[in-house]
Amino acid sequence: MANTIHIPTPLRPFTDKKESVEVNGATVGDLLKDLTTRHDGLRKHLYAEDGRLRNFVNVYLNDEDIRYLQKEQTPVKPGDSLSIVPSVAGGAPGTTTDARTKADVGADLVGADLKVRPYTTDELPELSPDEIKRYSRHLIMPEMGMDKQRQLKAGSVLCIGAGGLGSPAAMYLAAAGIGRLGIVDFDVVDFSNLQRQLLHGTSDVGRSKNESAKSRLNDLNPHVQVDTYETLLNSQNALDLFRDYDVILDGTDNFPTRYLVNDACVLTGKPNAYGSIFRFEGQASVFATKGGPCYRCLYPEPPPPGLVPSCAEGGVLGVLPGIIGVIQATEAIKVILGIGEPLVGRFLIYDALKMRFRELKLRKDPDCPACGTHPTVTKLIDYEQFCGIQPEPQTVQPKGGAVNEWEITSVELKRRMDAGDRLLVLDVREPNEYQINRIAGSALIPLGELPRRYQELPKDREIITQCKVGARSQRALEFLRTVGFTDLKNLKGGILDWIDKVDPSQPKY
Ligand code: ZN
Numbered sequence: 001m002a003n004t005i006h007i008p009t010p011l012r013p014f015t016d017k018k019e020s021v022e023v024n025g026a027t028v029g030d031l032l033k034d035l036t037t038r039h040d041g042l043r044k045h046l047y048a049e050d051g052r053l054r055n056f057v058n059v060y061l062n063d064e065d066i067r068y069l070q071k072e073q074t075p076v077k078p079g080d081s082l083s084i085v086p087s088v089a090g091g092a093p094g095t096t097t098d099a100r101t102k103a104d105v106g107a108d109l110v111g112a113d114l115k116v117r118p119y120t121t122d123e124l125p126e127l128s129p130d131e132i133k134r135y136s137r138h139l140i141m142p143e144m145g146m147d148k149q150r151q152l153k154a155g156s157v158l159c160i161g162a163g164g165l166g167s168p169a170a171m172y173l174a175a176a177g178i179g180r181l182g183i184v185d186f187d188v189v190d191f192s193n194l195q196r197q198l199l200h201g202t203s204d205v206g207r208s209k210n211e212s213a214k215s216r217l218n219d220l221n222p223h224v225q226v227d228t229y230e231t232l233l234n235s236q237n238a239l240d241l242f243r244d245y246d247v248i249l250d251g252t253d254n255f256p257t258r259y260l261v262n263d264a265c266v267l268t269g270k271p272n273a274y275g276s277i278f279r280f281e282g283q284a285s286v287f288a289t290k291g292g293p294c295y296r297c298l299y300p301e302p303p304p305p306g307l308v309p310s311c312a313e314g315g316v317l318g319v320l321p322g323i324i325g326v327i328q329a330t331e332a333i334k335v336i337l338g339i340g341e342p343l344v345g346r347f348l349i350y351d352a353l354k355m356r357f358r359e360l361k362l363r364k365d366p367d368c369p370a371c372g373t374h375p376t377v378t379k380l381i382d383y384e385q386f387c388g389i390q391p392e393p394q395t396v397q398p399k400g401g402a403v404n405e406w407e408i409t410s411v412e413l414k415r416r417m418d419a420g421d422r423l424l425v426l427d428v429r430e431p432n433e434y435q436i437n438r439i440a441g442s443a444l445i446p447l448g449e450l451p452r453r454y455q456e457l458p459k460d461r462e463i464i465t466q467c468k469v470g471a472r473s474q475r476a477l478e479f480l481r482t483v484g485f486t487d488l489k490n491l492k493g494g495i496l497d498w499i500d501k502v503d504p505s506q507p508k509y
Pocket of ligand 1: 293294296365369371372
C-alpha cells in the first residue's frame with residue numbers, strides 16, 4: 001500500500017493540479033524524494049540548493065509535526081500520509097522579551113488563564129440601557145451574562161489591515177460589543193476590494209479604508225470606540241501601537257508585515273489572532289501567548305520572495321476571508337473573556353472546496369529565535385530585508401521613459417509593434433487572466449509552465465515578457481536568461497500599464 005502526500009494549493013501548479021500524490025518509500029525523506037522525481041518542478045520549492053529541505057516547508061506525518069525529529073529519517077508505515085504546509089502570505093524601554101513576564105499581559109495555554117486583564121467586577125465599565133438592549137442575546141446566555149459583556153467592553157483589539165480578513169473581523173467584534181477597536185491601514189478602497197472586503201461599499205471607492213471602515217463600524221455600533229491609524233505598520237511604530245491593545249488581529253497579506261506582527265506580539269506579550277488566505281484555503285491560529293508557540297516557531301524563515309504568490313497575484317475566493325476573519329474574531333473574543341479552548345498550539349487549515357477543516361498540532365520551539373529560551377529577536381528589525389525584498393533601485397532613470405536596460409515601456413512597445421519590429425510578446429499570466437485582457441498577438445505560457453515549455457519560444461526574435469504588473473514577467477525574464485535567451489525585455493507595469501497608456505478599451509482587474 002502506497003503512501004499519500006497532500007499537496008497544498010500554492011504548490012499544485014507543480015503537480016499537474018493534483019491535490020495528493022501517491023508515493024512509495026520507507027522514510028519521510030524517501031517519500032519526498034519520490035514526490036520530486038515524479039514532479040520535478042516541485043524540487044526548487046521544497047529543497048534549497050544545498051539539498052536541504054527548506055525551512056519554511058513544514059512536513060506533517062499523519063497531522064503530527066515532525067519538524068523536531070530527524071524529519072527526513074522518520075520511518076513511515078504503509079498507508080501513512082504526509083502533509084506539506086508551506087507558509088501562505090493571503091502581516092523604547094521594555095521592548096525586550098522581559099515585557100512578556102508582566103502580569104497584566106500575555107496568557108497561558110489554558111483558556112481560563114488566558115484572560116488578558118484580571119479585572120475585578122467593580123472595575124469593569126457599566127452597560128447603558130441601550131447597550132443592554134443591544135446585547136440581549138449575549139446577556140441571556142448563562143456563559144456570557146452581564147459580567148462577560150462588561151469584560152468585552154473593557155477589551156480592545158487592534159486589527160492590522162481593513163481588508164479581506166479585517167473586514168469581517170472588525171464588523172463582528174464591533175457588533176459583539178468590544179470596547180475599543182484599532183485599525184491600521186493606509187490604503188484606499190479600490191473596486192477590486194469589494195468582492196470580499198465588506199467594510200467598504202461601492203460609494204467608498206477612492207476613499208481611505210480607515211475612513212470607510214470607521215463610518216461603517218460607527219453605524220454598526222456607536223458604543224464602540226474606533227481608533228484608526230493612517231500608517232503603514234513598521235518597526236518604528238508597532239510596539240507603541242500594540243502596547244495599547246489586548247489582542248492583535250493579523251489581517252496582513254505580505255510576509256514582512258506578518259513577521260513584524262509576530263515579533264511585536266512576542267515582544268509586547270500580546271496574543272496574535274492569526275489568519276491567512278489563499279485561493280480556496282485558509283489558515284488560523286493564536287500565536288504568541290505565554291507558553292504557546294509563535295509564528296516563527298512554525299516558520300522561522302520566510303520563503304524567498306516570489307516563490308509563494310500573494311492574493312493579488314494568486315487570487316482568493318471572496319467568501320474565504322469571511323470564514324477565516326470570523327474565526328480570528330472568535331479567538332480574540334475568547335482570549336479577552338478567558339473562555340473556551342483557544343487555537344493555541346493548534347494550526348487550523350480550512351479547505352473551502354472540500355468544506356473540510358484539518359487541525360495540526362503545533363509545538364513551541366525552544367530554539368525559536370523570537371519566543372524560545374534564548375531569543376535572538378530582542379528588538380524589531382528591517383522586515384523587508386529579512387524577507388529578501390530588495391529596495392527599489394536608486395539608479396538615475398532616463399527622463400520620460402524611466403526604464404532600465406531590461407525593460408520596455410508600453411508606449412515604446414506599441415511604437416515598435418506598429419513599426420513592424422520582429423518581436424514576440426510573451427504573456428506569462430494564467431489562461432483565466434489572459435481571457436480578461438491581452439496584447440493582440442501575444443503568446444501565452446504561464447510562468448509555472450515556462451521551465452518545461454521554453455523550447456517552444458523562437459531564438460531569433462526579441463522576446464518581451466509581460467504579466468499583470470511586471471513582477472512575474474521579470475521572473476520569467478530572469479529564468480529565460482538562465483537558459484540562454486539574451487534578446488529580452490520586460491514590459492514595465494504589465495498589461496495594466498498597457499491599458500492605461502495604449503489600449504483603454506480593455507477591462508482591468
Ligand atoms: Zn516562537
